[in-house]
Amino acid sequence: MDWSIQQVASLAGTTSRTLRHYADIGLLKPSRVGSNGYRYYDAAALTRLQRILLLRELGLGLPAIAEVLERETSAPTALATHLQLLREEQQRLDRQIAAVEKTITKLNEGEALMADEMFDGFDHTQYKEEVSQRWGAEAYASGDRWWKTLTDADRAAFMQQQKQIQADYAAALAAGEPADGDVAQEITARQVEWIAIGWQGRPVTAEAIRGLGQMYVDDPRFGANYGGPDGAAYVRDAMAVYADRM
């Protein structure tokens, strides 16, 4: 007792193309092939197909399914691994949805015209008070004037450089690079250079760099850009060493 490819397809709720694909990749071979080339499937093949489709619904890839079917015992392991992936995907989706929602509301409020959105929440004016208090109103005003002369593209490029520096710091920390090592110091040199651009001629003293580094640790909004307290502390240390060597 066996069935034709179409019968099996409709029985299992799939398509004949899928069955031929499974035969091609060796996942489910027909139990019998007529002299005319027709594929026929028996009950055992149907059982296997059922399992395949079940695992597929659980989101497993075809190679993973093949492995599970070969080694029964690996099913819980495979599923556990897969579950991990699903959870990560779920979290990624949650974050993405939140981001899209935020973007939509901002657009509806007419706040940002997409272009501003690029600056990753790094709002220049957000730090007005800190900058004013630490370096005086004149310093802030001069920085603000400079910032306003930039085009959006300039600002984007400027922020991108900072993003890159942040990523490099994160990578260095993850790689176990010491804060006083060459790698961290090279990044810090770029960091200082970047700061100097924004400061527009205002002298970048060793003291200023040390203070700025400490500020990263003290202020969680800055620290967040460097991957949390640890990252902020790492950057502070690197900047302190850099300042010492100036």
Added chain:
Amino acid sequence: MDWSIQQVASLAGTTSRTLRHYADIGLLKPSRVGSNGYRYYDAAALTRLQRILLLRELGLGLPAIAEVLERETSAPTALATHLQLLREEQQRLDRQIAAVEKTITKLNEGEALMADEMFDGFDHTQYKEEVSQRWGAEAYASGDRWWKTLTDADRAAFMQQQKQIQADYAAALAAGEPADGDVAQEITARQVEWIAIGWQGRPVTAEAIRGLGQMYVDDPRFGANYGGPDGAAYVRDAMAVYADRM
């Protein structure tokens, strides 16, 4: 002031291959191409790239991104549409995770060896009481004996036939086929035949068929297999007509 493809790539945190791909599909053309074929990007191009990458992080496809960038105003619309997709995907993921978790716990409890899992929650013993009460203990016992003689593959095939019948009923109902029409009656004939297999020689009387149909309506667990109360009622009616004509 412009940058080479590598510079832009690292500035924006992407790869040169991606930039060349975007150029190929016309999403982001370099602002200048040297006589040697080298691509160069200016600040405006960088801005556009930033937007592209932002939208991509939000999960939009490249064609959708291109459209948004052409018609600024469509951004909220496009994002809203996309949000809908994300939410559906989220729900699908949630269901999938729940299913995988359930499967894992079952496997860990040694309950089911994957094979039983196929039967879509149609647990034969689940209906023990109903069958016993309505048709007597002997009828149930005989059905149970028969069921136990089957191989997994046989059971799979048996359940699949039922699945097909259910699908056909659903299609007929959706197509507006009357319960006493040819289409519905043909399906019912197969349904009765299927029932007869399980009953193993026990006489399939008109009364039994009417009773079974009514049971579909009364018991939500059965009704669920036929697409809710409406579907169950449809099947009951078709079976009643079939019984009348026996």
Added chain:
DNA sequence: CTTGACATTGACGTTGCGTCAAGCTCTACC
């Protein structure tokens, strides 16, 4: 014998690039 349904084997299309491969170009150093 014809017709229509069903079967077969290619082979391209889809999405967003990764990854060679072969070859030209630029920069730096000797």
Added chain:
DNA sequence: GGTAGAGCTTGACGCAACGTCAATGTCAAG
């Protein structure tokens, strides 16, 4: 001015899981 080592170019295949023609062979029924 030669040479090495980056960096750039244009193809072109690969991936995941089939959908979708296209061209053609086969089966059952009238």
